[in-house]
Amino acid sequence: MGYRAFIASGLLLLSNSFASVDLYSQIEIISEFEKLQPHEEEDISNFTATVSGMQRHHANKTQGKNILRAFHAKSHGCLKGHLNVEKNLPNNLSQGIFIRGKTYSTIARFSNGKGLIEADSALDVKGLAFKVLNVPGERLLKLPSYIDNTSMDFTMTNNPTPLADNVSEFISLGTKFEAKEKEGKSLATMSPAEIKELISNDKIYKLLIDRLVKRKVSTLVTETFWSGSPYPFGKNEVGAMQAAKWNVTPCDEGHKASTSSASQDPNFLRTDLINYLQKKDLCYNLNVQIQNNKITQPIENHLTEWKESETASLKIATLVFKSKENTNFEKQDSLCEATSFNPWNGIKAHQPLGNMNRARGEVYLNSFIYRINDANFRK
Numbered sequence: 583m584g585y586r587a588f589i590a591s592g593l594l595l596l597s598n599s600f601a602s603v604d605l606y607s608q609i610e611i612i613s614e615f616e617k618l619q620p621h622e623e624e625d626i627s628n629f630t631a632t633v634s635g636m637q638r639h640h641a642n643k644t645q646g647k648n649i650l651r652a653f654h655a656k657s658h659g660c661l662k663g664h665l666n667v668e669k670n671l672p673n674n675l676s677q678g679i680f681i682r683g684k685t686y687s688t689i690a691r692f693s694n695g696k697g698l699i700e701a702d703s704a705l706d707v708k709g710l711a712f713k714v715l716n717v718p719g720e721r722l723l724k725l726p727s728y729i730d731n732t733s734m735d736f737t738m739t740n741n742p743t744p745l746a747d748n749v750s751e752f753i754s755l756g757t758k759f760e761a762k763e764k765e766g767k768s769l770a771t772m773s774p775a776e777i778k779e780l781i782s783n784d785k786i787y788k789l790l791i792d793r794l795v796k797r798k799v800s801t802l803v804t805e806t807f808w809s810g811s812p813y814p815f816g817k818n819e820v821g822a823m824q825a826a827k828w829n830v831t832p833c834d835e836g837h838k839a840s841t842s843s844a845s846q847d848p849n850f851l852r853t854d855l856i857n858y859l860q861k862k863d864l865c866y867n868l869n870v871q872i873q874n875n876k877i878t879q880p881i882e883n884h885l886t887e888w889k890e891s892e893t894a895s896l897k898i899a900t901l902v903f904k905s906k907e908n909t910n911f912e913k914q915d916s917l918c919e920a921t922s923f924n925p926w927n928g929i930k931a932h933q934p935l936g937n938m939n940r941a942r943g944e945v946y947l948n949s950f951i952y953r954i955n956d957a958n959f960r961k
């Protein structure tokens with residue numbers, strides 16, 4: 583499917599009624615290390631409803647009342663690119679879509695983490711999602727016909743782990759922050775004591791302060807992005823499924839932001855991307871971190887970081903955004919807004935693993951359906 587077909591696939595959703603679509607029932611557990619949570623199916627269907635509630639609430643706060651993504655609503659740029667798989671990949675790294683020397687077209691979207699459009703200076707995670715087009719391999723799920731089912735989507739944030747062990751904790755944290763937001767409070771305006779009161783788990787509190795409060799992002803060019811959750815990556819020497827996490831590291835570590843984060847520009851991250859791409863190609867390394875210890879690097883319990891000291895990341899491909907192919911940010915935005923990046927748009931060789939991933943397929947699809955129906959209804 584080419585770039586234009588993505589826009590067309592979004593436009594096919596013409597009904598403005600919202601009925602939640604079930605994907606969860608198609609998912610099979612494929613690793614003995616995946617663990618079903620009690621009441622998982624019921625919980626996930628409830629979370630889908632919670633997430634659309636968040637979309638409605640945020641829509642009431644945004645200009646025009648548009649329904650946006652439940653998370654990662656603000657885009658810094660939608661870029662056309664290429665994924666160039668390493669030419670000399672050793673056998674153990676040439677797995678699934680990573681065929682030696684192969685080049686794929688990609689579409690990428692950089693984002694802030696919240697479901698609200700705020701200034702880039704607001705304390706928030708940053709996201710990178712990219713769609714690798716026309717990948718070979720058996721598809722994961724039967725998706726509704728209006729969803730492209732030929733790509734493989736990677737979704738990452740600039741944190742090595744999500745701020746939760748499982749989906750219930752993730753939604754609970756999101757709901758707590760939303761309740762504070764309704765009182766007019768945000769991470770930036772709450773005192774450490776108030777944040778501590780909100781987050782009883784010491785580990786999550788510390789990570790949140792270190793990653794979001796103390797650390798400011800002034801450019802996306804030098805950020806590292808992690809999948810935070812595992813995916814199969816071939817078989818090990820005894821023929822058992824091997825799990826891995828992805829990360830994306832910058833090629834140009836020396837870049838200094840072209841606009842100051844203290845400037846009046848609320849979209850300084852986008853401005854910096856535009857300035858960068860006017861001068862040169864933007865590039866990142868795609869790396870894989872293969873699990874080598876089932877206890878210290880669990881499949882579930884996503885709060886546990888897989889340490890580089892235990893398994894170093896290995897480069898498998900380069901993600902390149904050419905300057906000459908990314909000249910009109912405004913026009914390209916429509917490409918990403920009309921599409922859905924979902925970890926379950928992919929192939930069986932890289933099936934998303936773990937409770938949090940099992941929830942994401944259905945939740946992302948329904949977030950997409952809700953916002954795209956709303957956009958069509960407004961046309």
Ligand code: HEM
Nearest residue numbers: 651652653654691709710711738739744810811923949950
């Ligand atoms: C490892 C954990 C996770 C990572 C790395 C991650 C990353 C991302 C990224 C990068 C996006 C933006 C995609 C885009 O640009 O379209 C996104 C969107 C989204 N995320 Fe997550 N996420 C994680 C977990 C979750 C969980 C547990 C939930 C809730 C169950 C969730 C709900 C959503 C929703 C609803 C969207 C918007 C989907 C759409 O409307 O297209 N995420 N996530």
